[in-house]
Amino acid sequence: MFKGTIIAKEAAKGFEEIQDMAGTIGINGTAHSLPADPRTSLLDFLRHDLGLTGTKKGCDHGQCGACTVIVNGMRINSCLTLAAMHEGDRVTTIEGIGGPDAPSDLQHAFMAHDALQCGYCTPGQICSAQAMLAEIAEGWPSDATADLTSEATFSDEEIRERMSGNLCRCGAYANIVAAIRDVARGRADATV
Amino acid sequence: MSTTRTENDGKARLDDMKQGVLGEPLPRIDGLAKVTGTARYAAEYPIDNCAEGVLVTSTITHGTVTRLDTQAALTMPGVIAVIDDSRLITRAVQGTAGEAPQQAPVTVCYWGQPIALVVAESFEQARDAAKRIHVEYDASPNPSLSPDDVTPEEQEDDTVSQGDLEQAMKDAAHSVDVRIATKGHASAAMEPHAAIADWDGEELTVHASLQMLNYNISELADALDIPEDKIRLIARFVGGGFGSKLGISPDVVAASLASIKLKRPVRVVLSRQQVFQCIMRRSETTQRLRLAATSEGKLIGFGHEALVSNLPGEEFCEPVLQSSHFMYRGENRELMLNLARIHRMTAGSVRAPGEAVGMPALEAAMDMLAEKSGVDPVQLRLMNIPDKDPENDLPFSSHKLAECLRQGADAFGWDAGPRKARQRREGEWWIGTGMASGARIHNTMESRTRVTLSADGTARVETDMTDIGTGTYTILAQMVAEMLGMDPAAVRVDIGDTRHPRGPGSGGSWGASSIGSAAFLACRAIREDLAARAGVAEEALDLRDGKVGGGRTLVDVLGGESLSHEGHYKPAKAQEEYTAAGFGAFFAQVRVNHFTGETRVDRMLGAFGFGRVLNRRTARSQFLGGLTWSIGTALTEALEFDPRDGHLVNCDLAEYHVPVHRDVPDLDVVLVEERDAIASPIEAKGIGELGMCGGAAAIGNAIYNACGARVLQFPITPDSVLASLPRDSCKLLREAGAMRGLA
Numbered sequence: 001m002f003k004g005t006i007i008a009k010e011a012a013k014g015f016e017e018i019q020d021m022a023g024t025i026g027i028n029g030t031a032h033s034l035p036a037d038p039r040t041s042l043l044d045f046l047r048h049d050l051g052l053t054g055t056k057k058g059c060d061h062g063q064c065g066a067c068t069v070i071v072n073g074m075r076i077n078s079c080l081t082l083a084a085m086h087e088g089d090r091v092t093t094i095e096g097i098g099g100p101d102a103p104s105d106l107q108h109a110f111m112a113h114d115a116l117q118c119g120y121c122t123p124g125q126i127c128s129a130q131a132m133l134a135e136i137a138e139g140w141p142s143d144a145t146a147d148l149t150s151e152a153t154f155s156d157e158e159i160r161e162r163m164s165g166n167l168c169r170c171g172a173y174a175n176i177v178a179a180i181r182d183v184a185r186g187r188a189d190a191t192v
Numbered sequence: 193m194s195t196t197r198t199e200n201d202g203k204a205r206l207d208d209m210k211q212g213v214l215g216e217p218l219p220r221i222d223g224l225a226k227v228t229g230t231a232r233y234a235a236e237y238p239i240d241n242c243a244e245g246v247l248v249t250s251t252i253t254h255g256t257v258t259r260l261d262t263q264a265a266l267t268m269p270g271v272i273a274v275i276d277d278s279r280l281i282t283r284a285v286q287g288t289a290g291e292a293p294q295q296a297p298v299t300v301c302y303w304g305q306p307i308a309l310v311v312a313e314s315f316e317q318a319r320d321a322a323k324r325i326h327v328e329y330d331a332s333p334n335p336s337l338s339p340d341d342v343t344p345e346e347q348e349d350d351t352v353s354q355g356d357l358e359q360a361m362k363d364a365a366h367s368v369d370v371r372i373a374t375k376g377h378a379s380a381a382m383e384p385h386a387a388i389a390d391w392d393g394e395e396l397t398v399h400a401s402l403q404m405l406n407y408n409i410s411e412l413a414d415a416l417d418i419p420e421d422k423i424r425l426i427a428r429f430v431g432g433g434f435g436s437k438l439g440i441s442p443d444v445v446a447a448s449l450a451s452i453k454l455k456r457p458v459r460v461v462l463s464r465q466q467v468f469q470c471i472m473r474r475s476e477t478t479q480r481l482r483l484a485a486t487s488e489g490k491l492i493g494f495g496h497e498a499l500v501s502n503l504p505g506e507e508f509c510e511p512v513l514q515s516s517h518f519m520y521r522g523e524n525r526e527l528m529l530n531l532a533r534i535h536r537m538t539a540g541s542v543r544a545p546g547e548a549v550g551m552p553a554l555e556a557a558m559d560m561l562a563e564k565s566g567v568d569p570v571q572l573r574l575m576n577i578p579d580k581d582p583e584n585d586l587p588f589s590s591h592k593l594a595e596c597l598r599q600g601a602d603a604f605g606w607d608a609g610p611r612k613a614r615q616r617r618e619g620e621w622w623i624g625t626g627m628a629s630g631a632r633i634h635n636t637m638e639s640r641t642r643v644t645l646s647a648d649g650t651a652r653v654e655t656d657m658t659d660i661g662t663g664t665y666t667i668l669a670q671m672v673a674e675m676l677g678m679d680p681a682a683v684r685v686d687i688g689d690t691r692h693p694r695g696p697g698s699g700g701s702w703g704a705s706s707i708g709s710a711a712f713l714a715c716r717a718i719r720e721d722l723a724a725r726a727g728v729a730e731e732a733l734d735l736r737d738g739k740v741g742g743g744r745t746l747v748d749v750l751g752g753e754s755l756s757h758e759g760h761y762k763p764a765k766a767q768e769e770y771t772a773a774g775f776g777a778f779f780a781q782v783r784v785n786h787f788t789g790e791t792r793v794d795r796m797l798g799a800f801g802f803g804r805v806l807n808r809r810t811a812r813s814q815f816l817g818g819l820t821w822s823i824g825t826a827l828t829e830a831l832e833f834d835p836r837d838g839h840l841v842n843c844d845l846a847e848y849h850v851p852v853h854r855d856v857p858d859l860d861v862v863l864v865e866e867r868d869a870i871a872s873p874i875e876a877k878g879i880g881e882l883g884m885c886g887g888a889a890a891i892g893n894a895i896y897n898a899c900g901a902r903v904l905q906f907p908i909t910p911d912s913v914l915a916s917l918p919r920d921s922c923k924l925l926r927e928a929g930a931m932r933g934l935a
Contacts, residue, residue: 039316048315053236054229056431058382059464063845066382094229103228111223114813118661119226120382120431126227144854156858164852167845169382169432170661171820173856175813 021088027052028096038084043067045083046093054094054123058167065166068124069093075131077165094123097130105186106130109179117170125166129180132162133187154184206674206712206804206874207867210736214674217809221685222429222665231429234401235386235461242388243272245450245460246318247442248308248325249470250300253837254335254535257298257307261326265310268324270317275309277449281415282306283538284385284471285439286508287699290407292415293439294505300329301503302537303839304469309446311458335535337838339476339501344530350513352583355524357482360493364484366565367493372481372553374906376831377474377824379542380850383431384467389447390457397424400444403433404697405656409690411440416448425656428688430698433660435541436471438699468843472540473831475500475510477549481557484524489567491576494522496554501532502539510539511546515631515885516554518588518771521578536838541699543821544881547632552825552906555628555889559896568608569893570601573629573777581771589767589870592801593629593775599862600799601627604779613900614924621783623794624898630886632701634772634803634868634877636763639706640693643672643714644756645722649738649747650682653714657695657707658688662880663810664703670807671708671874675715677735678746693758701774701878704806706761709873714759721755722746761873770870774802774882778822778890784899786925789910789917791895793823793855798887799862803877808863811879815861818883824851825884826891827907 024031027050035045043060046052046069055078058066062080069078070092078091098104106126109115116122136158139151144161152158159177168176206214225231250257262274282294282305297307308325312318336342361367387400396418402408405425413420430437443460450458462470477498484493498512509531516527542548562569574597580587601608606627616623641655651672659665665685673680686692696706716730723730726740726749734741740749780796798819805811828849832841842848867875888906896902901916 037314037316039320044315047236051238052229053232056229056233056383057235057461058384059845061464061844061846063464064382098228100224100228100230103224107224107227110227111219114220114223114809116220116223116226116661117663117813117817118382118430118432119222119231120233122226123229157854160854160856164854167382167850167852169380169434169850170813171817171851171856172813173820173851173853174816174859177853177858 023087025083025086026090028093034087035083038082040083041079042081042083042086043078046078052093052095056120056124058121065128066121066124068128068166070127070131075128094127097126105183109183113175113179113182115172115175115179117172121166121168125168125176128163128166133184135162156181209674210734211674211677213680214670215805215808218666218670218680218807220663220666220810221669221680222659233383233429233431234399234427235388235459237388237399239388239390239457242457242459243311243313243454244315244318245309245311245447245458246322247306247446247460247462247466248310248322249466250303250305250307252300252329252331253303255300255329255331257300257327258330259328260308264324264326265321268317268321270313271321272311272313273454274325275311275446275450275453279415279417279445279449280306281442281445284441284540285411286506287404287435287438287541288407289439290410292411295415302535303837304537306442306470309450309460311450311454337534337536337835339499339532339534342532342534344499344532347509347529347531350527350529352517352525352527354583357493357495357524357526360484360524361482364492365487366485366489366561368481368483368557368560368564370481370557370560370904372479372556372904374477374549374553376476377542377829378468378831378848379434379436379472380845380848381432381434381436384462384464385437385441385443385471386461387444387447388457388459389451391451391455395422395424396448397426398444398448399426401430401437402427402440403430403437403658403660403699405658405688405690406694406697408440412444412448415440415445425690426688427658430658430660433698434543435545435699438541441471464845465843468848469537469840472542473537474542474545474548475502475539477510477512479512479553481554483557483561485561485565489565489572489575491520491522493524494520495526497528498550499530499532501534501536503535504533506538508540512550514546514550514633515773516550517583518578518581519554519631520576521582525583536833537840544632544885547885548825551630551886552888552892555886556892559626559889559893569627570597570606570608573597586769586771589770589772590866590868591775592864592866595864596775596777596799596801597629599864600777600779600797603799603860603862604797606779611897613897617925620786622786622899623781623783624894625781626890626893626897627777627779628886628889628893630776630778630882631773632878632882632885634774634871635700635702636706636709636872637696637702638763639696639710639761640758641695641707641710641714642693642756642758643711643718644754645676645718645750646754647747647750647752649745650684651676651678652684652686653711654686654692655695655707656688656690656692657703658698660698662698662703662814663807664698664707666810667704667708667806668711671711672715675712676718678738701881705872705874705876705878708806708876709761710759712759712874713761714757717757718755722749725749767870772871774800774877776800776882776886778887780890780894782891782894782898784895784913786921789913791827791908791913793857793891795857797860797862798883799864800882801864801866802879802882803866803868803871804875805863805865806876811863812861814879815883816859819859819887820851820856821884822887823855823891825906826888830907
C-alpha cells in the first residue's frame, strides 16, 4: 500500500464539503479558482493572490523550507511548484493548522519551548513537523534510521534528519526539536 | 501630563521592585502571532493597487553603464516603468551611518550591484521583464579582486605597539607564531530584504525589514532628498537581521522612488541571490597570532595582526582585534589591522563583527600554547585573565570570564587531566573535546521611549525600537510590569514605528540594555508621580499586582487620569572610564571521521556572563543561536568568490551552508548571573553576539584533540581535516583494530 494514503485521508478531512474541484484548488477547506497567470507559484498564489501570508518566502528555490505546506497529506516546498499544477488538490497551510483562537498542539509546544526567535521560518517548521510526525508514524525510513528495510522509530536524531530541510538562521533548532519531541510523546500518550 | 526624563544616576534599584517578573522566563508575548503565521513582515501588508518591482543587477565588476535598453521590457504585458533614478542606492548602508551610501548606479563597483528597477502590475511580469533589460557597459580592465593583490591600508586607531614583542618571543619558554585564515560569512536572515513604499503626495510610508529605524529614517531621507518628517518607517516584525538590515537596503530606496514617481504603492522584495550579492558580507580574514609565555604558561607577549577587505570608499573595516586588545595579559604587545580595497561586494556587519572571527583565531592559538606548555587549556585561560585592561590600564566594569570557565568546565564535565590528541576511537570515528574563551565588547546607545500608565491601570510602551527575534517585545513588557507593579499581560508594547520616540536600534547587542534603560527611566518618572499621589517617597513606593502598598489599586490612585513620561537614556560619561565586555567559555565534544574528514558536533556548552538577565528563556535562546552560528563558522560557512571577476559564487542557501537541524546537537547554556552597574542603568549587557565569539575554536580545538589535525582555517572542512591528519593515523587506527573487516 502506498504509504501516503493514510496521511492523505487524514488531510482530506475538512475538505469533504468541497464537492466539485474542477478548476479549483482547495486551501484549508475552501475552494479557490486557479490563478490566471500560469507562472504563479503555489507560494505566490497563497501569499499574494489569497493573502495567506503565514506561508513564508525565504529563498524561492526550495532551499530553506520556509514555504512548506501540506498538499494531499504530503509536505512540499510551495515555491517549487506552480499553482496551476494543483487543480483538485487539497492544501493545508499554517492558517489551516491553527489560528490564534485555537492553536494546535505543535503551535502550543513551539511557544512553550521558545522554538522560534524572529518567527519567519516558524510556520514552515510547524507544517513540516506536522507531516513529518505522520511519516514516522507510518514507519517511513530516513537516513537516521538504522536499517532502511525496518520501520522507523521515533528519536531526536530522526527529528533532526527529517527536519533538516527547514532552515532556522536564528538557531532555534535545539528548542524546535524539544517542542516536536513533546508533541510526539503527547500524541503517543493520547493514543495509548 | 508628559515630561522627559534624562538623568541617569547609575542606581538601578530594580532588585527592590516587588512584581518579580523581570528576568523570569516569560514566554515571548509575540509568540502566538508567530506560530500562527499572523505576524506580518514587511512584504505582507495588504495594500490596494500595489505594483511590484524587481531589481536589475550588474553583470560586470567595475565600470560604467553606457546604455540601458528598456524597450523590450516596456512592451511586455503589465510592465509599468523602469526606474533608473540617480538616487537609487548601489549598496546597503553600513550600521549607524545615518546617511545615504554610494548612489548613482551608472557607476558599477561590484558584480551584482543594483542598477535599475522594473515595475509591473504583478511579480511574475516584473520578474520576466527584468530579464529583458539589455545593459551595455564600459568595463574597467583588471579591477583588484583579491586582498593579496593590493597594498593594504593600516587602520592606525587599532595599532598597538607596547614593549618588545619580538624579544619576548625569543625569551619565551613557550611560544606560538601562527597564521589562521577565515572565510567570509553571510548573515542569511530567513526573511529576504523587502519594502512596500506608499507615497500619498505628501508623505511616504514604508513597511521595511530593518533593524535600526532611528538611523534608517535619516538614511532614507538623505537618499531621497526629502525631509525626515515626511517619512514614516514601520517594521513591526523583522525576519532576522544579524547585521544585514542595520542600514537601508536598495529595495527600500527603489520602492520609494518608484512610488513617488508612479503615485501608487510599490513593493520590492530582493531575491535570495540578490540578498547574498548586494547586501553585506563579513570580510574574509588572514590573521597572525603571536603568543609568548613563561614556563608556567603566563603570557609575556601578545601579538594579533589581521588583513581584511572592503570596497573602495567604504568606511567599515571588520574589527577583528576588538576584544584582543583586552582579552589576555602580556606586557609586550603588537596589534595591527589592515584593510585591502578590492572590488568584491560590500563588506559590513555580520553578527558579532570582529570577535566572530578574531576570537576563534586567538583561541586556536591559545590551544596550541596550552599544548606546548603542557598547561590545561582552562587553566591557561584562567592564569592569563588581566586584572585591568592591559593596553590602557582601565578597570573592567565587571569580568566574569573566570566564573564562566569554572562553571562551564564543571557543567560540561571537562577533564583537566593531561591532554593528548587521538586518545579515543569508536569505529571509524575519532572523538575529542575542546574549549575556548570568548568576549564581546559592550556598548549602549542613546534611546528614548514613552511609557503611559493609563487610567484603567494598564500600560503602554512606545518606541521605534525593533524586535528582530531578540525578544524586545517581551523584555519591554517585563521591564514596565516590574517597575509599575503589574502583570506583563497588562502592558501593550507598540514598537517598530518611527511615529514613536527614537530607540537605539537592534544591533551591536546594545538593544536590550539601551531601550530597557530608557523604559526604566520613563517608569521611574511615573513612579515619582504615583509616589506623590500616594504621599510616600518614590523609594518606598511598593507596587505589586496593580496595587499600591498592597492596599489601594493603581486605578484608584490614578483617579481617572493617565500618566505618561518619555524616558531618555544617554550613555553615562563614567562608561568611558571602564573597559566593558561580556565574557564566555565554550566547550565542545566532536567526532571526526577518519576516512571522510567529516566532523559532527556531539555536544556543546557555553557559559556566559553578561550582566543582568532580563528574561532567562529568551536569553538562553539567543545563546543557542550564537552556539549554532559557532558550529557554522567552525565547519561549513564560507563565501566563495570567482577569482576572475570577484562575483559571489555560492549566493544561495543550497551552496552557502548554514547549520541545519541535523548539524546541531542538544546545546547547554549556563547563565552566569551578575549585575554590571557601569554597563547600563539596568545593569545589563548584550547577549546576541557573545554566543558566537570564540565558539568555533572550541570545535576546532576538539577536532585537534580528536584526530590530531590542526587546521589553520575556518571553516574546517572535511578536505582540510584529511590534509592535516598526522601521517601515522591509518597505522594507529589499524593497530587499534578499529579497521578490522574494512581492509
